[in-house]
Amino acid sequence: MRIALIEPDLRHAEIVSRLLLAGGHACHHFRASAPFVASAENVFFDLLVTDAFCGDAAAEDVIPRVRRVLPGLPVVVLMTTPRESELVAMLQAGADDCLSKPVRGPETLARIDALMRRAGIRRPRNHVREMFGEYAFDSGRAIVSFRGQNVTLTPKELQFALLLFTNMSRPVSRAHILETVWSRRRDVRSRTLDTHASRIRTKLELRPEFGYTLMPLYGYGYRLDQIPIEKPDSADKAGLNERIVETL
Incomplete structure (x- = not known):
């Protein structure tokens, strides 16, 4: 900290x-x-x-x-x-x-x-393998497995992603990210941190359709949230089935 x-x-x-x-x-x-x-x-x-x-x-x-x-x-x-x-x-x-x-x-x-x-601030643990829902982090090989696929992350991406998942639904400050991932280096630019966040979002498919959002918090840092996946309303399904029957 x-x-x-x-x-x-x-x-x-x-x-x-x-x-x-x-x-x-x-x-x-x-x-x-x-x-x-x-x-x-x-x-x-x-x-x-x-x-x-x-x-x-x-x-x-x-x-x-x-x-x-x-x-x-x-x-x-x-x-x-x-x-x-x-x-x-x-x-x-x-x-x-x-x-x-x-x-x-x-x-x-x-x-x-x-x-x-x-205060809700946590550090990632040092275990070789961590599970967060459907995401399995293999720190030894820098691989994250989820939904039947294996994705390789760089060491910095892996540490950053672990920090976000460890603090699920909690805001994580840029200062804490820089301290944990970049060892408090003063020459790390804000754009570097944002680029890594974007890569993590893309590689791990942290999108609403898969039940996750990774949001920047202006002037503060980032927050990873798990959200419910919207499913079609049952009434809409019934109407769709009726239209299919009528078409047949």
Whole structure:
């Protein structure tokens, strides 16, 4: 996940950054809230971890400003020996969770994973073979089998498709796609991502007539949905049969 960290204390910021990296997350550190809010105008983040004091403002004041830029962004606040009244005030201000400083590794990662699950963000698993309805992903051979056919995908297409199927009916941000598929490379153009999405849609036949739609979400990312296949109305069938009889 792409996680933003607002932490004025550089020593603690290094500890948290290493912890998040060890947990498989990408951490972007900011020493104050203003640079983060400016960055969030152009870069999407999956989670914000912030100190109770953001270097230039209190977290209670920063959370509403952040949510105006990134609506629904989950926020974890780090607090030093907080009293119950301070925890209540922070949660009422919009924080999704609070952690004591200095952070404890396993607990911090577990809480972040739990929060991301509640937010509906999932990662593809690392099994060699995955089944999603009629689609069978063979990661070892980069082959997807469905409706009696085998389709070969490139490694990037396979990772992208697995990410979409793992998050069926959930929006997946471009930042999360780039982190998972392109390992956070900064030189990947938006057109490259869109081209891969188009190829996946074509190769895997993700079309309404087959019960799937792969839709771009403007300014955000993509979402794969499974939809019911429309069948001819029974009355229409009956009328069609009558016309056939009359013709015969």
